[in-house]
Amino acid sequence: MSKEILGHIDCPACGTVKGMRITHDKNAEPFGFCEAECGQQLRIGGNPRRVQQFVKRHPWAGTVTAPTPAVKPVTVTPTAPPPAPKPVKKPVANPFDFLLHPKATA
Ligand SMILES: [Zn+2]
Numbered sequence: 001m002s003k004e005i006l007g008h009i010d011c012p013a014c015g016t017v018k019g020m021r022i023t024h025d026k027n028a029e030p031f032g033f034c035e036a037e038c039g040q041q042l043r044i045g046g047n048p049r050r051v052q053q054f055v056k057r058h059p060w061a062g063t064v065t066a067p068t069p070a071v072k073p074v075t076v077t078p079t080a081p082p083p084a085p086k087p088v089k090k091p092v093a094n095p096f097d098f099l100l101h102p103k104a105t106a
Contacts, residue, residue, distance in 0.1 A: 013040035030061040
């Protein structure tokens with residue numbers, strides 16, 4: 001999983017301006033880590049309201065709330081024309097039919 005850096009905020013711990021980088025955690029929710037010097041970690045996810053407030057302040061941090069599976073783009077698949085009807089073979093008379101169904105001779 002790639003850690004795409006969404007942006008930076010001021011580190012609340014060491015106070016470095018734009019020192020804390022924000023990435024998405026495994027739940028695709030904002031997660032902060034101070035790159036400047038202190039290594040402070042800031043977990044925003046885990047609380048939808050908190051995430052909402054954070055994203056409200058930092059719109060660039062908002063994208064997804066938990067990846068939604070499925071919902072594939074509807075692609076119209078061209079329907080293949082129905083296969084041409086196979087030429088019906090006329091049943092060939094079994095030349096050995098008389099062996100299988102011997103005429104009852106009395
Ligand atoms: Zn810091």
